[in-house]
Amino acid sequence: MDNLEHNKIDKLQRKLYSRKTSGEFAEERTAIAQGEFEVGDGWDKGADDIRTLLAKEREKKEISQGNIFKKILIGSIVFFPTHA
16 A cells, blocks of 8 residues: 555544534434423323332331241241240
8 A cells, every 4th residue: 555545544533533623423412302391281190109119118018027037936946946
């Protein structure tokens, strides 16, 4: 490859990777189209408060953890019976 071709490639690479490029390699961004949305008045009717939802989730977790501990306790009592 001769020097002229090498210079053309270097020049093209500089244009391509330059931050100040304006021209054929300039970054073209399309505008974001904002859609039309209609929200009714009753969108939140019947929805629970966030604190209520969190309390329900915590309660479910506590119940499931409690069941595991109960099973372990009962299993250990059956497996290691106490002799009085």
